[in-house]
Amino acid sequence: MRLILFFVFSFSLWSCSDSSRSAYNIPEVEKEGVDVILEQLSESIKSNPSNAAPYYRRAYWQYKLGKYDEALIDISRAERLNPNSGEILYLKSAILYKAGKPSALENALFAEDQDYETPELFTLIGNLYLDQKNYQKAELYFKKAESIYPYHGEVFRARGKYSALMGDTVTAIRNYKKALSYRADLFEHYDELIKIYLKSRQVDSALYFNELAIVRFPENSELAFNKGLILENAGLLDSAVVVYRSFLRNQPERTEVYERIGNLYFRKKNYPAAFAQYNRWAELEPNNAVARLKASRAYVAQGNLPAAKYYLIKALEAIPDNTALKAELNAVNYRIESGNDRFNAPQEEEEEDPRMLQMDLKQLPKKRLLNSRDSTRNKR
Numbered sequence: 001m002r003l004i005l006f007f008v009f010s011f012s013l014w015s016c017s018d019s020s021r022s023a024y025n026i027p028e029v030e031k032e033g034v035d036v037i038l039e040q041l042s043e044s045i046k047s048n049p050s051n052a053a054p055y056y057r058r059a060y061w062q063y064k065l066g067k068y069d070e071a072l073i074d075i076s077r078a079e080r081l082n083p084n085s086g087e088i089l090y091l092k093s094a095i096l097y098k099a100g101k102p103s104a105l106e107n108a109l110f111a112e113d114q115d116y117e118t119p120e121l122f123t124l125i126g127n128l129y130l131d132q133k134n135y136q137k138a139e140l141y142f143k144k145a146e147s148i149y150p151y152h153g154e155v156f157r158a159r160g161k162y163s164a165l166m167g168d169t170v171t172a173i174r175n176y177k178k179a180l181s182y183r184a185d186l187f188e189h190y191d192e193l194i195k196i197y198l199k200s201r202q203v204d205s206a207l208y209f210n211e212l213a214i215v216r217f218p219e220n221s222e223l224a225f226n227k228g229l230i231l232e233n234a235g236l237l238d239s240a241v242v243v244y245r246s247f248l249r250n251q252p253e254r255t256e257v258y259e260r261i262g263n264l265y266f267r268k269k270n271y272p273a274a275f276a277q278y279n280r281w282a283e284l285e286p287n288n289a290v291a292r293l294k295a296s297r298a299y300v301a302q303g304n305l306p307a308a309k310y311y312l313i314k315a316l317e318a319i320p321d322n323t324a325l326k327a328e329l330n331a332v333n334y335r336i337e338s339g340n341d342r343f344n345a346p347q348e349e350e351e352e353d354p355r356m357l358q359m360d361l362k363q364l365p366k367k368r369l370l371n372s373r374d375s376t377r378n379k380r
Contacts, residue, residue: 034061052081056088063091068099086116094124104128119145119152126158130165138162153183161192169200187217194226203234221250225257237264255284255291262294266301274298282315289315289322296328308332 041058048054059074075092082088089111096104105128111121126141142162145155160175176193183189190213197206207230214223224247231240244261248254262277275298282291292315299308312329319325 034065037061050081052078052085052088055081056085056091059091059095063095063098066098068095071095072099072101084114086111086114086121089114090116090118090121090124093128094120097124097128105132117144117148119149119155122148123152123154123158127161130158130162135162135166151182153179153186153189156182157186157189157192160196164192164196169196172196184216187213187220190216191222191226194230198226198230198233201233203230206230207234221247224250225254228257228260232260232264237268240264253284255281255288258284259291259294262298266294266298269301271298271301274301286318289319289324292319293324293328296332300332305332305336309336 038058038061041054041061044051044054045058055074055078059071059078062068062071062074072092072095075088075095078088079085079092089107093104093108093111096102096107105125108121108125108128112125122141122145126138126145129135129138129141139162142155142158145152145158149155156175156179160172160179163169163172163175173193173196176189176196179186179189180193190209194206194209194213197203197209207227210223210226210230213220214227217223224243228240228243228247231237231243241261241264244257244264248257248261251257258277258281262274262281265271265274265277275295278291278295278298282288282295285291292311296308296311296315299305299311309329309332312325312332316322316325316329
């Protein structure tokens with residue numbers, strides 16, 4: 001194992017030249033292998049701190065691990081040692097883009113000025129122009145990327161994003177499906193396609209691709225949240241609640257999910273259950289006036305105005321200057337003083353039956369969304 005890693009490490013120390021394609025020659029390894037490579041690269045930097053290559057390689061692996069701040073430090077050091085390397089400038093731009101920091105476009109264009117031409121660079125520039133709503137330049141760079149490598153998954157993904165922004169849903173879906181057919185191992189291809197289907201209310205297709213993604217990325221909890229959104233949009237409220245509750249068992253800090261569950265119970269007129277979710281949300285975010293407003297309205301919906309008044313008074317003790325809470329309390333007081341203070345006994349909270357998920361899913365239309373020519377094969 002050590003011998004293999006030594007070979008990988010030695011390979012990764014090849015010098016960076018603007019005309020080389022060494023960025024694509026970095027082999028993919030398991031996470032534990034990356035940890036060893038990072039350790040060895042650190043030793044190499046200690047022994048020869050004036051060599052740009054180890055900094056570049058370490059920045060690359062940090063970038064792959066999502067450690068953008070560390071990656072930015074290393075790539076900046078590599079740039080100081082080799083300021084005219086298009087490959088280094090491209091990686092710096094990619095890191096800045098992922099980290100949401102400025103100057104990504106400036107660095108990408110500077111990389112192009114060094115005669116560094118790859119589909120990845122041109123796709124990145126196109127995406128950066130898309131973010132600026134400069135659609136003409138974005139399209140220009142997507143065409144450049146396609147002219148170099150017309151069967152590149154990231155190019156199709158970029159074109160899908162462009163088409164979606166242009167409001168051409170059909171073309172966007174077609175491009176994302178092509179991106180998936182070439183790179184079925186990238187979460188972003190599924191995620192963005194699912195969102196397009198969901199936005200266009202094609203919930204059966206959204207659910208289909210979400211299930212494919214869950215199978216391929218079982219550790220990605222965000223897909224479970226997406227599934228809840230899809231079921232909610234399909235009107236399968238019981239199933240959505242089951243999925244959201246399961247999601248919260250793994251990520252109880254995601255307070256926005258309590259709101260969504262509360263909203264679903266409110267739609268079902270199960271106001272006590274809605275109150276329980278809104279109140280839990282308010283407990284986790286004590287300064288969130290919206291959570292407290294919604295909880296009080298769950299009392300109002302039951303006709304329990306005294307309880308709503310008491311709840312709002314307590315809420316104002318925590319957030320004394322909130323005008324929305326004050327207005328809500330005034331409205332409740334007005335109804336009480338007008339004699340509209342009836343009290344309805346709250347109904348029991350319904351227990352969700354997990355079998356409802358399977359029952360509801362049967363309501364979705366069954367159709368085969370991919371044919372054999374458009375399957376999500378993992379092509380390179």
